[in-house]
Amino acid sequence: MTQSISLKVPEELDHPLFFSKKETILEKERFAGWSGTIPFEAFPYELLYYNNVEAYAPWNMGALHIKELLEKWKGIDSECSLLFSERKVGQTLVLMKQGVGLFLTAVFWMHGKPVVLSDFRAEMESFTNVPVNLAERLSFILARPAFFHSYRQLSELFREFEKQYVKFMIKNKNSQKNV
Template identity: 75%
Template structure:
């Protein structure tokens, strides 16, 4: 039997784009372990973590999961591209929200940290090895998620991040060999 739980949106995740309401509902059982087929709402693992609900903590093995997040973005990217080319801009906001959520998740998890949306610019600036002007670019995207220019910027950020992720994997692979 499927069990849903109601969760308060914690201060760490308060953000109108992702959580316009003060509470949200999650299917708790899906997030006790990792599975590539898990439905991906905005920051489900963090919601559970900050509410002290036992669940898997993917950021502890974040680099392992980033590849899957990047693959999910490629699906969203393809859909967004089609919708923008067909001038169906009003149908892109949900996909863009998912894409922004995936990007933030990938960035934080690669750094071994759960996503924190409060004081996002400061949080982003505290992370290393990010795309150039990441905080400013994200601010632009988040302020106008349904704009074509925001989509292009997010797509470019994913491309730059993927390169940095590859460097990260090589660097960490080499550092493990030297141990």
Template identity: 90%
Template sequence: MTQSISLKVPEELDHPLFFPEKETILEKKRYAGWSGTIPFEAFPYELLYYNNVEVYAPWTKGAMHINELLEKWKEIDSECSLLFSERKVGQTLGLMKQGIGLFLTAVFWMHGKPVVLSDFRAKMESFTNIPVNLIERLSFILAKPAFFHSYRQLSELFREFEKQYVKFMIKNKKSQKKRLS
């Protein structure tokens, strides 16, 4: 039997796109460790963390999980692309929400931080490995998540982020080698 717990949406994650309700339910046991797959719930690790529930904190090893986030986006990207090409715009919101969530997760985790939605602009200003004009572009996407232009922006942000991630990993490998020698 799985143990589901009811959680208040913390101030840090209060955003109408992801949490129109002020409470959500999660299976705590699922997030005690890394399951090897990205969950579809929005920010489950952060929800538990901000509610002071002890769980795995993937942002402490964020760079390790980024490839998986990027792979998940590629699946969502191809589904969105197909829906938009078939003019089934009404069916894209759920996928776009997942994609936006993955992108935010990737950016925050790469910087070793849990996702913060309520003040993401201020938090991201201190981040170094991010695409150009990220905050403005993300604000546009969040304002109109089901629009084709938002999808194109998100797709482009992922492409640019992936390049930043590769540079980040190369730099980290070089600095690790220096420390070891």
């Protein structure tokens, strides 16, 4: 039987798009290891980390998990595309929230850090493998997550990020061979 625990939403993750309340409930055991079925928009590993609860820290090996995150986005992307083409804009918010959560997770984890929402712009200044004007583009998306233009921007960010990820993996594979 899994035990649910109540956690405070830490300052680092305090953002109205993702957390409308100041507390959330998680099944701690579910995050003791890697789970490809986690709800990324809820940042469960980060919630546990910032609340000093021992759990798996995927950002320590983030590059290993990014391919999976990119695959998840492809499913969300096609669902969003369909909803926007059918003019069902009201149904896109949940998917966009998942997509933005995945994107933030991928960017932070590739740089070996847990996600920080509260001051993501400052955090991302030191990141090297990111799309151009990332902070501004993310701010636009976060301000209007259910808009078609936000979806197009997020889709483009994922495309650019995937290229950065491939370069990062090639570079790191070559540097490991030289060791």
